[in-house]
Amino acid sequence: MEDRKESELKNFCSRNILIILGFSSIVAVIALIAVGLTQNKPLPENVKYGIVLDAGSSHTSLYIYKWPAEKENDTGVVHQITECKLKGPGISRYAQKLSEIDIYLTPCMVRATQVVPQSQHQETPVYLGATAGMRLLRIENERLANTVLIAVARSLSKYHFDFQGARIITGQEEGAYGWITINYLLGKFSQKLNWLNLKPNEGSALETYGALDLGGASTQITFVPQNKKIESPSNALHFRLYGRDYSVYTHSFLCYGKDQALRQKLAKDIQGTNGILRDPCFHPGYETVMNVSDLYSSPCTKKFERTLPFDQFQIQGTGNYQQCRQSILQLFNTSSCPYSHCSFNGVFLPPLHGDFGAFSAYYYVMEFLNFTSEETPSQEEMTDTMEKFCSQPWEEASCPVWSPMQGPNP
Structure with missing residues (x-):
């Protein structure tokens, strides 16, 4: 009799414990939703933000990025959410007017404070990378170049972001960043997963694009050569992105922007x-x-x-x-080459391989000439259009409604 009562008591307790736990879980979920509704805020999103200022020779642009806190194959999945172009020339032009740098940076930095949620400001990194314009200034006057960077850092540090520094990046870094960016945007790093071991399938790697970047003071070429042997060590870079290793060739031609x-x-x-x-x-x-x-x-x-x-x-x-x-x-010296193959001025260049994406000033010129549609123009079409455009009188060619496909409109 006592064993029966004890068994009934255990069953009663077990049922009630399950009921209590289930009820508690429901209450907890309702409480979270209620808090979100009463504060008129969505439930927290597990994302991070980052701010990058690209300080070129002729202008500076601010980019704001957003990515999930969790990485994919040890690499972040990043999305650009906004861009802000600063009004004025590149930062190297402020070497003799340092007091204006703060005014120059303010509009886009204020924009950044509005785009990034305030709760994320202190953990959002801000980084400024200066390119060929500042590399030239450093060659001309290193002390003055450092003074410009100090003034930039002082201005950016005023905001409640996590300021990571302002520095002059190398030409190799600039070429590498361009190559990573264009292949990321084209989805060339996407790889199928082998669900048995959750590792990238080596056979599924996509052929990457080469990158051609034309700025105001320099131009870069970066690509994965078919023969991975790079005779000039200074032109070799190695990356591991989305679980795969890449060996790329890159060179930055300073003074050829x-x-x-x-x-x-x-x-x-x-x-x-x-x-x-x-x-x-x-x-x-x-x-x-x-x-x-x-x-x-x-x-x-x-x-x-x-x-x-x-x-x-x-x-x-x-x-x-x-x-x-x-x-x-005549600016390109091809008379001598200390390697098996060169581009110009004695710079090593392996045989070109694959398709290339051209951006920055390459894109601006092609867009002006109406060559950025999906149909790729032939070299003959481009040459013919350039010849027609270059022969146009200045008063006609400078007209804003000029069309390279139809000729100038008076």
């Missing part, structure tokens, strides 16, 4: 003139005056510097694409 390359061409062509340069790389009818001292102020033009009998020179455009091309080709 669009702005500095033009300076080099002018410094070369002005020699032997009487102060008037008839230049095929400018439209017919285009005229401007430039100080010789300004032309020689860049480290990129020092090799062309000469004592000239004039302080200023005039540029008169003649608009001839083929002559312009021949003038620019």
